[in-house]
Amino acid sequence: MSTWIRNAWIDPVKLKRLSDIRRKELRQAAFAVLEREGIAGATLEKVAAQAGASKGIVLHYFRNKQELFEHAMREANAVLCQAVIARLRRARTPMERMDAVIEGNFEEHLFQPPLCHAWLSLCAEVPRDEKMARIQRVIHARMRSNLLSGLRGLASPGEADDIALGVTALIDGLWLRLGLQPGSVSREQAVRQVKNYVAGRLALRELATAGA
Amino acid sequence: MSTWIRNAWIDPVKLKRLSDIRRKELRQAAFAVLEREGIAGATLEKVAAQAGASKGIVLHYFRNKQELFEHAMREANAVLCQAVIARLRRARTPMERMDAVIEGNFEEHLFQPPLCHAWLSLCAEVPRDEKMARIQRVIHARMRSNLLSGLRGLASPGEADDIALGVTALIDGLWLRLGLQPGSVSREQAVRQVKNYVAGRLALRELATAGA
DNA sequence: CTTTTTATTGTCCCATGGGTCAATTCTTGA
DNA sequence: TCAAGAATTGACCCATGGGACAATAAAAAG
Numbered sequence: 001m002s003t004w005i006r007n008a009w010i011d012p013v014k015l016k017r018l019s020d021i022r023r024k025e026l027r028q029a030a031f032a033v034l035e036r037e038g039i040a041g042a043t044l045e046k047v048a049a050q051a052g053a054s055k056g057i058v059l060h061y062f063r064n065k066q067e068l069f070e071h072a073m074r075e076a077n078a079v080l081c082q083a084v085i086a087r088l089r090r091a092r093t094p095m096e097r098m099d100a101v102i103e104g105n106f107e108e109h110l111f112q113p114p115l116c117h118a119w120l121s122l123c124a125e126v127p128r129d130e131k132m133a134r135i136q137r138v139i140h141a142r143m144r145s146n147l148l149s150g151l152r153g154l155a156s157p158g159e160a161d162d163i164a165l166g167v168t169a170l171i172d173g174l175w176l177r178l179g180l181q182p183g184s185v186s187r188e189q190a191v192r193q194v195k196n197y198v199a200g201r202l203a204l205r206e207l208a209t210a211g212a
Numbered sequence: 213m214s215t216w217i218r219n220a221w222i223d224p225v226k227l228k229r230l231s232d233i234r235r236k237e238l239r240q241a242a243f244a245v246l247e248r249e250g251i252a253g254a255t256l257e258k259v260a261a262q263a264g265a266s267k268g269i270v271l272h273y274f275r276n277k278q279e280l281f282e283h284a285m286r287e288a289n290a291v292l293c294q295a296v297i298a299r300l301r302r303a304r305t306p307m308e309r310m311d312a313v314i315e316g317n318f319e320e321h322l323f324q325p326p327l328c329h330a331w332l333s334l335c336a337e338v339p340r341d342e343k344m345a346r347i348q349r350v351i352h353a354r355m356r357s358n359l360l361s362g363l364r365g366l367a368s369p370g371e372a373d374d375i376a377l378g379v380t381a382l383i384d385g386l387w388l389r390l391g392l393q394p395g396s397v398s399r400e401q402a403v404r405q406v407k408n409y410v411a412g413r414l415a416l417r418e419l420a421t422a423g424a
Numbered sequence: 425c426t427t428t429t430t431a432t433t434g435t436c437c438c439a440t441g442g443g444t445c446a447a448t449t450c451t452t453g454a
Numbered sequence: 455t456c457a458a459g460a461a462t463t464g465a466c467c468c469a470t471g472g473g474a475c476a477a478t479a480a481a482a483a484g
Binding site: 230231234265266267268269272 | 460461462463464
């Protein structure tokens, strides 16, 4: 009974059970290795070394390699997501919400090549890992919903949908560029790029209604 | 002397030397394996099997695994590129050139999840493979130049640059979406999306000059 | 203080994969 | 027809990696 209380995932603030700490350390280590080595070069041994532990411990906390990297993906996404919702909380108008999502996705200390490299490696495994695919769908759904919370006030439902797709694609594409050619796109450039996209699409809409 | 003539890469039509055929077969096989297995699961044995040959032959034609996949990347890019330049030849106006690039990048039989999966896996290795990085830079440079050949007639140099970056990022992002969630974006949607982006950016420009 | 979980390590196993090599078959040109 | 070179194979080597496990250390519970 007492163990049940300790095991409960109810208290999100102080989940300081040792096993939780280790698991977090390990999935962060996994991510760090991914940044350096890519999915093809990521091994349990390297993850263990990165975490300053033995390989055995990794498999003690994660059933297998796959599960470990699935959790690494969750971790990375959580960080990204946190940046967005923090800004989203402070946003009042629809346009501010859009900007919150956009700027949150390019936060200075996150919009960096290594993070992108790791993320790319994870994405590359999505097609062969149903769990990762599911995580990916969740991520995209939340992104979409965040964007629509702003776009609903700015465009018709159908168009909002379309613009949301465009914004997500553009954001992903800019991340990819950063990953493929570090330094080829700055945080400011990226933000401006997406904002211009939104402004352009909305301008198009105004022109159409004005012309009609 | 005669061998030199035969070895020359001058004649692009009839490079039917046996070794050229094998090399092409093998890098195509490598790409096919990449589609199925991803970079982490791609092995020389599987590539050999895919090509209906032995592992030895793969290493006979390519120094090592790395080189093989570098060539696979070249191959894949060549196909994509070909689609674009074919359309580009028929384009007369700047706008037609833009559409040529856009539509070429989403050609029906190319804009497919498997191709994207393989492409993703290759991109994920770019940060750790200087040769691939170089190929990547070349690809991007050509893409940019193709776009600018149209954009120069539509916007100021500075803005053309910026729009070109946006278009490439958007295209990449839409490919990524297709790869992560097959079926989530159709060819027509993708084309429309990018065209709208361009139209929007240009509209923005007109509004600015009209307002001033 | 003892018993029972839990954490952690190091060792072992075995399959796989990259790469080498010698041996063999096939081409081709003289 | 025959010799030289290219194509192709299969066997072999060795390092590595994922995973199982037993043994030990550390905590927690009673």
